Amino acid sequence: MESPQNIKKRLKSVNNIGQITKAMELVSATKMRKSQQIALDSRPYAFAALDFLATISSLEDQKLPPLFEDRRNPPAGGIKKVLFVLVSSDKGLAGAFNSSVFKKFEKHIKEDKKHENEEKVFAAVGEKAYNYLLKKFSTVDQSTVLRKFVEAGDYTTPEQVRPLFDFLIKGYLNKDFDRVIIVSTHFRSALKQEPHVRRVLPIDYSHIADTIKQIIPERGKFADLIKEHNITFTLDKNKLKEYTIEPEPEKVLEKLAEHLFFMQIYHLILEANASEHSARRMAMKTASDNASDLGNKLNLQYNKSRQARITTEISEISAGAEALS
Amino acid sequence: MKLSIYSLKKVLFQGEARLLNCKTIMGEITVLDNHETFIGVLTAGIIKVVEANPSTSSGPREHFFPVKSGFLEVKPNNEVRCIVEQ
Numbered sequence: 001m002e003s004p005q006n007i008k009k010r011l012k013s014v015n016n017i018g019q020i021t022k023a024m025e026l027v028s029a030t031k032m033r034k035s036q037q038i039a040l041d042s043r044p045y046a047f048a049a050l051d052f053l054a055t056i057s058s059l060e061d062q063k064l065p066p067l068f069e070d071r072r073n074p075p076a077g078g079i080k081k082v083l084f085v086l087v088s089s090d091k092g093l094a095g096a097f098n099s100s101v102f103k104k105f106e107k108h109i110k111e112d113k114k115h116e117n118e119e120k121v122f123a124a125v126g127e128k129a130y131n132y133l134l135k136k137f138s139t140v141d142q143s144t145v146l147r148k149f150v151e152a153g154d155y156t157t158p159e160q161v162r163p164l165f166d167f168l169i170k171g172y173l174n175k176d177f178d179r180v181i182i183v184s185t186h187f188r189s190a191l192k193q194e195p196h197v198r199r200v201l202p203i204d205y206s207h208i209a210d211t212i213k214q215i216i217p218e219r220g221k222f223a224d225l226i227k228e229h230n231i232t233f234t235l236d237k238n239k240l241k242e243y244t245i246e247p248e249p250e251k252v253l254e255k256l257a258e259h260l261f262f263m264q265i266y267h268l269i270l271e272a273n274a275s276e277h278s279a280r281r282m283a284m285k286t287a288s289d290n291a292s293d294l295g296n297k298l299n300l301q302y303n304k305s306r307q308a309r310i311t312t313e314i315s316e317i318s319a320g321a322e323a324l325s
Numbered sequence: 326m327k328l329s330i331y332s333l334k335k336v337l338f339q340g341e342a343r344l345l346n347c348k349t350i351m352g353e354i355t356v357l358d359n360h361e362t363f364i365g366v367l368t369a370g371i372i373k374v375v376e377a378n379p380s381t382s383s384g385p386r387e388h389f390f391p392v393k394s395g396f397l398e399v400k401p402n403n404e405v406r407c408i409v410e411q
Contacts, residue, residue: 038334045331048408052396055364158333158410245364246351255366256396259410266333 004309007302014298018291024093025284032190032277038156039270042263049260053253055243065254066173067261068203081119083168083177087184087272088129090150095283097185097193097276098128104195105183121177124148125164125269156273161266168265169258172201184268185275191282193275198268203261326358328374330390330407337390337409341377345405347397360399367395367409 086105088098109120122137124130130148149164171177180201185193245252328342345356348370356363374388395409 041335042333044329044336045333045408048329048331048406049396052398052406052408055398243362243364246349247366252364252366252396255394259394259396259408262410263333 002301002305004302004306007298007305011295011298011302014291014295018288018295021284021288021291025281025288028277028281028284032274032281035156035270035274035277036187039267039274042267042270046263046267049256049263053256053260065250065257067169067201067254067257079118079178081121081177082179082181083121083123083171085123085125085164085168085180085182085184086129086133087182087268088124088126088132089272089276090127092128093283094276094280095286097279098126098132100193101129101183101185101195102132104197108181108183108197118179123164123167125272126150156266156270158262158266161262161269164269165262165265168201169261182268184272185279187271187274187278190278193279200261200264200268203257326356326360326377326403326405328405328407330372330374330409332392332409332411334411338374338388342374342405343377343385344373344375345407346373347371347392347407349397356397356399356405359403360405362401363397363399365397367392367397367407369393372407372409 084105086101088101092098122133124133124147127148127150130150147167149167168180172180179199182198182200184196184198186196187193326342326345327340328345329339330337343358347354347356348368349365350368351365353370354365370392372390372392374390376386376388378385390409390411392409392411395407398406400406
């Protein structure tokens with residue numbers, strides 16, 4: 001049997017780890033709630049913006065702004081380059097959070113035979129995604145464009161998402177890439193997160209509407225809020241003729257497209273954040289459960305070995321006393 | 326008029342207002358009660374809102390919100406809505 005001193009040492013370190021993981025669990029839980037709250041606070045804006053989009057787009061058949069333009073058709077030159085954006089965390093210890101995003105991404109590339117000939121470029125959000133892409137692609141093909149955006153982390157403000165948004169818009173309008181696909185985590189509930197592959201550019205009304213519906217998790221504290229709102233895209237066209245629009249509808253629509261796209265990106269990042277924190281919370285919960293289990297076992301072992309030692313000592317003493325008498 | 330101002334972070338204002346003053350691409354405008362239906366694009370500037378009910382002795386309360394960009398929509402039935410970016 002191991003000596004009590006050794007077991008005591010191990011017991012101490014296990015308890016320490018347990019305390020650390022417990023603390024991390026609590027911190028992640030708070031952060032998760034905060035991210036969810038931020039996502040919810042942007043909801044009235046999202047609904048208003050969508051409603052606005054519906055109003056303007058129902059006005060007349062105007063030309064769609066370039067962000068809506070689908071370049072699949074011949075006049076636009078077809079799709080040559082596709083940008084993949086991988087959204088992950090900056091830090092590890094979040095269970096399967098990052099690896100599930102990467103797995104989904106690999107699966108998507110493998111299965112997507114239709115677009116095999118298109119050139120692929122990549123951008124990373126989060127340190128982990130950057131390292132992953134670096135390992136996987138840059139050794140093979142140095143020309144692959146890599147941009148990374150980090151510290152989109154804990155309390156995301158709209159300003160923090162701005163660099164990513166500018167990069168996407170600029171590149172798309174420059175025709176650096178003709179389609180943008182984002183692989184990120186969808187926050188279904190505090191216990192369940194799924195990696196999703198989404199096409200964000202060109203913009204599609206229904207895609208944005210979907211994103212907004214997803215702002216609310218399926219279950220949990222905020223789930224009841226989903227019933228409040230119903231978005232409709234039908235409007236009375238006769239009424240709209242009375243609107244004075246300054247400057248022109250096309251220009252307003254162009255601006256609105258940018259706002260909506262920004263909101264969508266912002267929301268995807270928020271959702272990934274909430275997922276990261278809840279994934280970390282779950283991982284840390286398992287870790288602290290394991291630590292307390294192990295602690296109990298070691299404690300038992302320690303007591304047993306101490307008892308065994310005492311017993312041997314007593315029997316030695318009594319044997320010695322007997323020999324003397 | 327019923328006025329709501331939304332930003333990405335929160336709802337900035339919601340309630341009865343007497344006056345809304347803001348800068349649009351075409352120039353500065355003030356919206357009062359029963360304005361005609363209107364859609365405009367806001368530029369960087371300050372939105373000024375004067376509440377309808379004088380709640381304090383010093384007159385109706387005023388609010389100021391700095392914005393970077395946004396949209397203004399005056400709807401029928403005396404409703405006004407702004408979505409702004411700060």
